[in-house]
Amino acid sequence: MAEHQAHATTGTYLRIAAILVMITLVEVGVFYVPAFQSALVPVLLVLSAIKFALVVMFYMHLKFDNKFFTLLFGGPLLLGFFVVISLLFLFYGGIRLRTGM
């Protein structure tokens, strides 16, 4: 198994917190700025994915831990993601089929 890597420092945790706050501010900004309305959904999804990854990798220590933990979390996470996508296709795809639109 991979050897244990260095821990993140307190400075790293503070920097991550600052980045998370800035991304949240950008998200709220994008919400209110009319120019971003057409790209609102993909921009917000990407920004929240970045926040998700930062918390999981650094605060939950997954980046520095044994890769088996990544597998243990990543597997169900991917499965949950595909369940969400599949259900959306099932419900919205079904409507298109019925209405022919």
Next chain:
Amino acid sequence: MRYDTQEHAVAAAHGHATFMGLDNRKMAFWAFIGSECLLFGSLISTYLIYKGRSQVGPYPHEILNIPFTSFSTFDLLMSSLAMVLALAAVQRGDMKQGKLWLLITALLGLVFLGGQVWEFSHFYHEGLGLTTNLFGSTFYVLTGTHGAHVTVGVIWLLTLWIQALRGKLGPANAMTVEITGLYWHFVDVVWIIIFTVVYLIQ
């Protein structure tokens, strides 16, 4: 095959010699978090499926308060920072800092819960109940389940804080704090998704 030597030492020190050299409590908890991904995935997908299908109001754009919820999001993000600082303090044996940051994490969690209680009661007075429409049902179940998880987390944190006050918490059992942290950060991460999907993408 090389083993994670620090993990192996910790596991062995607690008499839990494991095949993979990993702490079995930590492994079990990551598996639990995996199951929680599926729980919240199903609740989020239910919300998304019924999004925009309510026959009557109130509708999301009429009732959701973005500035207030942005503050709640900020509060929960800071609680994650406090949690990770608590763990770092306990791991290096600085129990004074450890106790302080554990308490701050719990208090920030309570602030978030207070915000949720206010929001729910405000929405109810505005006419949005659990059975009012599809938005009400899916919103309250999703955010209510998350709020229940935060409540459990706050009780957990306060229990840990009391243990620390009694001198029963230290570097030797820092794994307890780490696992608490995993739970708390996951609760934060779920809110990150809820904030985006429910509040910002209306």
